[in-house]
């Protein structure tokens with residue numbers, strides 16, 4: 088089948104680019120070797136930790152934000168909000184005014200958009216809050232977070248769940264989220280928790296487990312029945328809020344007749360200025376062609392970039408040249424401070440203003456090839472807090488051609 | 489015998505650092521292929537994506553999830569030492585984890601191998617031995633159908649079986665077909681004049697042969713409509729039920745026998761095409777990566793085995809598919825079974841049904857729960873039902889006349905949990921050629 092757009096990579100940028108195009112009636116194929124960034128992120132959209140730095144990013148020519156442009160960022164955020172609202176999972180916030188939300192360790196983080204299930208945790212609000220300790224759930228320490236956030240802790244036992252036979256603690260956030268999707272389990276939980284929350288402060292923070300497919304209902308149901316505002320705090324992976332984003336974008340893509348093949352390893356070829364890809368699975372190789380091919384494979388963490396022991400870095404699908412800021416030996420890649428900023432986090436693919444990756448001579452590597460998301464050079468996403476903003480803005484721009 | 493591993497460090501380090509250089513694709517100086525499978529545990533970065541996607545870990549605390557029992561536990565497994573943890577037995581083998589892992593860790597395959605070590609050490613319960621012998625059951629039951637279908641429908645007997653064997657009394661078994669598919673095929677005369685030069689050996693598997701000849705008949709009709717010469721070579725059970733119950737010795741015996749019987753056909757220019765996505769995946773991938781069978785004949789078979797829709801899509805792309813379908817409108821729920829997903833070929837069956845005029849609601853549930861024989865076991869029935877629950881709910885909501893699914897055990901499981909008739913997509917395509925109204 089002939090596709091208008093073939094996207095490689097199923098992280099936020101790949102999925103979002105696929106959805107945007109499919110919603111415009113394009114024939115879209117998304118291929119990915121595995122699931123990407125959504126499941127290990129917080130499920131929120133960070134644009135820039137300090138909104139004042141955004142102008143500088145737009146003005147510095149090598150920054151991915153400059154490649155995408157302000158209009159793409161604004162339009163991308165708006166379109167993501169539209170899609171999420173259609174799937175009953177509204178995202179709140181606006182560009183230029185960050186929300187300050189608590190982390191599971193009790194520190195704070197800045198985010199531009201956050202789902203409805205999290206926004207009552209806005210630390211700029213004056214009302215006091217408590218954090219819920221859920222005995223048996225290992226991935227969240229309310230005591231640790233509360234000590235740092237100067238909140239109180241309320242211990243809320245989880246009602247016995249069906250099929251809990253081993254007596255072992257609840258294993259994962261996914262497991263609890265699926266239980267909370269069910270009204271009967273929520274009723275049991277409300278009955279157990281209500282008496283314990285009589286004198287609670289007006290806001291209550293919970294680990295991010297409030298439902299997977301039906302989180303809006305779960306959140307609303309518990310809030311009204313318990314009579315307080317509830318907010319979720321994202322956890323270490325697996326990230327339930329990230330899975331919600333993945334699931335809704337995947338469903339949206341399917342609903343707009345987009346194709347999604349999960350599993351194959353993808354290799355690219357460029358022949359006479361035109362890119363094609365072959366997908367390898369179970370020893371079977373299949374070639375795919377498309378008007379436009381979009382590389383959304385991510386950085387080191389997701390396999391879009393790979394480093395060799397000798398200090399060579401390569402892009403894993405087309406073997407495009409990687410901009411390593413002239414840092415050859417691996418010893419120069421990292422700084423002394425664990426949380427960075429590390430020079431290697433700026434490594435990536437150089438693109439022109441159309442997001443076409445450049446070859447060694449600085450010319451577009453292929454006329455039908457674009458690169459987006461965390462694969463692009465020129466930004467320290469962790470330090471800036473710009474990962475999702477860059478993913479969305481570049482993805483949106485790539486669908487405008 | 490302990491395995492002595494000599495690793496060329498350079499190769500090893502690059503295997504470590506190159507996400508693309510999945511060790512199986514590298515020329516490691518060691519053979520046992522299954523060792524390569526287990527070595528992929530070193531590609532794990534502990535991101536937990538697999539655990540968040542595992543349908544079994546999501547519904548039971550008896551199973552700590554793929555990351556824990558796969559790449560993590562792998563470090564503590566030694567050929568000479570007993571396994572520290574038996575929870576891997578709760579892995580259903582659905583393969584979702586291997587599919588979602590972005591770093592090429594072959595988790596499900598690793599789990600299957602770990603289970604076989606448990607079986608080697610502690611033996612296989614009679615129940616699993618029985619469930620693994622789908623072919624033998626078929627051989628025994630089919631000649632006496634419909635009489636042989638009665639015992640499994642008698643509740644008191646089922647209670648006894650549950651008590652003594654541990655096969656859940658609620659699990660529904662398919663009815664034996666009096667006439668096997670092979671029998672039917674022997675009498676069947678190819679309808680169309682065969683002017684084409686494509687040649688196919690149809691791998692029918694046990695389910696089509698003993699329980700659902702109609703699926704094979706539909707496949708033959710579709711293939712012959714496209715001028716393809718179809719043969720039914722000597723073949724036997726693919727061995728997957730034995731493999732997934734951990735009895736690798738028996739599974740390998742079946743596998744070797746299939747390789748021996750089918751490779752000569754491939755040399756003659758035939759390709760192997762099957763309707764059961766689990767049988768074809770076994771031939772294509774699992775003989776190699778789980779059972780560790782290598783060699784020229786094994787590779788020949790692996791490289792030339794196709795799921796039937798993968799094959800039809802190839803014909804279509806080559807402009808050789810008869811696309812004069814009689815269009816019909818019907819709304820169906822299509823559940824691509826986990827084994828179909830593991831082929832990583834997309835969902836060509838859904839695309840074909842859409843071309844016929846169907847409205848196809850695709851299930852996004854990764855696994856219906858039964859995973860071959862897993863859900864039939866007493867201690868796992870409830871887990872399997874919980875895994876399938878979102879699918880059953882979706883089916884109830886869409887309320888189609890039929891549910892379409894490529895895997896036989898899934899179809900039976902879906903039928904028993906939803907009360908809906910469930911068919912193979914090739915049956916839909918055969919109808920579309922005939923123009924038969926439902």
Ligand code: SF4
Pocket residue numbers: 531532533534535536537538539554555559588589590591592593595
């Ligand atoms: S998804 Fe892959 S890399 Fe991530 S924890 Fe699982 S096995 Fe490890």
Ligand code: SF4
Pocket residue numbers: 541542543544545553554578579580581582583584585586595596599
């Ligand atoms: S094969 Fe399926 S059940 Fe087993 S660990 Fe992987 S995802 Fe879980």
Ligand code: SF4
Pocket residue numbers: 622623692693694695696724725726727728729764766767
């Ligand atoms: S997978 Fe196929 S051949 Fe193997 S046992 Fe099942 S039906 Fe038989």
